[in-house]
Amino acid sequence: MGRFVARRLLFTLALVFVVSSSALLLTRIAPGDVTAELGAFASPDEVAAVRARLDLDRSAVEQWAGWLARAGRFDFGASFLYNRPVRELVARAAANTAILALVALGIATALGIPLGIISGSRRGAAAAVIRAVSLVCLSLPPLLTSLLLVFLAATTRWLPAGGMTSVGVLDGRWSTWLADLAIHLPLPALALALPVAATFERLQAQSMTEALGQPFITAAAARGVAPRDIVRRHAWRVSLRPICGVYGIAIGALLSGSFVVEFVTAWPGLGRLMYEALRARDIYLVAGCAAMGGLVLAVGMVIGDVLLVIADPRLREERTG
């Protein structure tokens, strides 16, 4: 177990290091820099001052080495766009994204897995409809899904059309804030969850169909076990293995933030922060967001591993040994 934890920790550190360093260096060598934010024709003196402040007057390697030394002390530099420490910006945005991601993951799981079980274990109209809806959800680009949901919210007024909280809760109590957050969550969470739910549904359905074809299922049926029990008690557990495999990646991806969904629904999360940082070539902010993205991806993969082990006890020994 100790070796497993140590291996995972090393992997996480390596992932964060590689992802953040690559992000910093790639952003640095890409055409254009953050001084474009000063306007197309800012004075040369002003441009030079900003470049010096952000170490852009040094070579890319020197800048990277300096950043790395500071990052070791948990100082990730300051954002030019927001004029604030990167650490503070990323932590706040990551917390907002985590709230959204967890709700989206809950919705995706609650929708995708049961529907996958149904469409994988039955034939007929219901399974066909589920399959068709899943394919539509998988095919729609996130930008379109998000805009569609914002449009629906704006026209029906059933839900707020964007944002994380309302102005009205400014003076409210903790419970008011929580209730307000709860009515803002469904729209972005659905936009995030629908394609993930569709992925879970397709995987679960495929896996369930395969499991139902296994000899031990035939044996159970021959023993007179009811079809519903065969699915629930025998086939489902076996069919979970591929789901658990992608679950970790889904957690990591959701926690890293979706810039499209967050951008369109005005959710102040990590994806939007990363997008704005990239667009402005705000190097240290890009590197900070990438580091957080790498970290949550690694955490997601650990969670995926744990779930896999729970779902299939045969793996426990080989994973932890």
Place this chain on the structure above:
Amino acid sequence: MLVLRFGGSDAPTPPAARRGGQIVASLRSEPRSFNRLVARDYATEVVTFLTQGRLARINRATFELEPWLAERWESSADGRTHTLHVRPGVTWSDGTPFTSADVLFSFQAVFDAKAQSVVASSLLVGGQPIRAAAPDAETVILTYAAPSGPGLRLLDNLPILPKHKLEAALASGSFPSAWNNTTPPAEMVGTGPFVLREYQPGQRLVFDRNPRYWRRGPNGDALPYLDRLVLEIVPEQNAELLRLQAGDLDLTSSELRPEDYVAVRDAEDQGRLRLIELGVGPDADAFWFCLKPEVKGKDPRFKYVQAPAFRKALSYAVDRDAFAETVFLGAAVPLWGPITPGNIHWFWPDVPRYEHGDKEALSWLASVGVAPRVADGVAVDEGGRGSVEMRFTVLTQRGISWYERGTAVLRDELAKIGIVLDIVPLEVGALIQRLLACDYDAVYYRPVMTDLDPAGNLDFWLSSGSAHLWNIGQKTPATEWERRIDTLMLEQAASIDPERRRQQFNLVQQIVAENLPALYFAAPRLYYAHSTRLRGVVPSVQRPAVLWSADTLSVTP
């Protein structure tokens, strides 16, 4: 002394303005700072309009200078000395009296090298900082190093900051980071109509009415009318429009895109929105070649693009009416120079024009030895028999719909005379990098004039300027006509005779139109939409179109 006297400023308030209520406006991005002296982004500018005052401000609707924190002034006959009288009874939002010491502090801060102010260059006269002195608490004397055409209009660039809150930061060298996004709102005081109550990063800025705001409405009632103003951060423009149509927003951060006009007009017909035409915008898209000889001198095409006759051919080749129709979906007027009809004080309607005609275009091309090749119609040198093809790569900004349409129309129009354009859309950062290095054949882009007064845009007009599009930062003027423009513009900027300034600037516009260093085709008409419950809107073609005058806004019950 030439004496100018002004009374108090009358707010253009509609009848029956109701006190109270709140409005929600949108912003696409967050302010980079709450200190306008160190940040020039649009969000910071909007926040400054809401929270701070200036000694004198330019009315964005009439473009006239009007008294603000200074209630009146006198100017010397040579235009170099201005004595301003601070409006009595004005206090900062925390109750501290506003005095001439705050004005002196603001001038000190803006010109302090440690403050790294982005405003300083706009307050130089004759290359020198404005000197400020305060003989008493109510009087400020400003001395210019040279006569200045814009005169006191320069003061619109300087929000007056509170000495009692920022003096220590200036002294310690921390002024550039003072009043940043982590500063508690209570620490930031102002003389504007609103005070920042709360900043929720990534979400919104909430402003409450400044109960100590000095300005009164026409009936003597205290302004602003609104109790609260909220700026929601909505980064995506389609979502912003949807939220406006749904009633979540009362105002958007910018004018409508041409493609949104029909949808908003439908919403207006249904009584959900009010659509207003702001007028012709003061800025227009430009098309220009890199004309820097030291960069492009060895390019065989440079010989042609540097010839005004070649550029005249291009100007003749474009049907501006069709351009306005296609690119701006009809919401634009044809244009022949950098000054649009939206700049009512400086637009010259008699600027030389090149009415569309392919024959004229081909004739001007022929005058420089270029003609379409018989085999494929591509324009080449030696009267159509040479090997130097007139094929150019045009850079533009990615993701802007009218840039995409504009470059496509230009490509089609110029193809008719054999000029081939390859369009390359780039991210704005990459585009600016190439633009500053003159690493391009041609560019299609909208340079924004920072000031409607041409003397405020010397960086564009002067050959040494950092915004002299086609040949930035020349040590000496590369052409005779640029030398003439330099002379005229410097004289114009230093003249205090308005009629003489106008004549000189008309001449500048004529020289530009004759030499066409940049080609202009159409100036967009700007449209803006707001909720029907909003009252007291004083629209402007300049940004922010409505919030520049937020103190007169009110809402119906």
